[in-house]
Amino acid sequence: MIVIYGGHFSSLAGFYEEISSVLMKDADWKVGTLDGFDDILYGGFGVIEGKEKIEIIWKESEKSEKDLGFDATREFYNNKIRQGKPFNIELIQQKLDDLTEGKGQTLFEILVEIIESHSNITLTLE
Numbered sequence: 001m002i003v004i005y006g007g008h009f010s011s012l013a014g015f016y017e018e019i020s021s022v023l024m025k026d027a028d029w030k031v032g033t034l035d036g037f038d039d040i041l042y043g044g045f046g047v048i049e050g051k052e053k054i055e056i057i058w059k060e061s062e063k064s065e066k067d068l069g070f071d072a073t074r075e076f077y078n079n080k081i082r083q084g085k086p087f088n089i090e091l092i093q094q095k096l097d098d099l100t101e102g103k104g105q106t107l108f109e110i111l112v113e114i115i116e117s118h119s120n121i122t123l124t125l126e
Contacts, residue, residue: 001057002022004018004058005059006058006060006064007063012068012072015064016031019037019040023040024045024046024047025046041115041118041121052120054122055124056124070099073104076107077095112125
């Protein structure tokens with residue numbers, strides 16, 4: 001069982017720190033991107049070895065849902081647009097437009113979707 005504490009962070013960077021401390025305890029690198037987070041859930045490094053059954057409990061998930069909600073997601077996309085390359089600006093702009101129109105996912109929803117895309121991982125939001 002792996003526990004993520006929403007009270008330990010209030011930003012995406014803080015989430016990466018939390019998840020690195022929980023899943024990458026003895027590894028030389030830390031999670032720093034959404035793709036990197038997805039990669040460590042496949043296992044083979046850190047505390048997940050492979051396709052073993054894992055339960056992740058996300059405590060204080062309501063706080064995280066607010067912290068990683070609309071405003072944080074809008075800022076996330078705007079930062080990528082400002083940075084430009086290597087990001088696909090048209091795609092990021094479309095995601096930002098979708099978010100603004102109420103059709104897009106927040107960072108919290110993206111993180112939950114990433115976790116739930118792994119059939120060997122069960123997520124419990126508390």
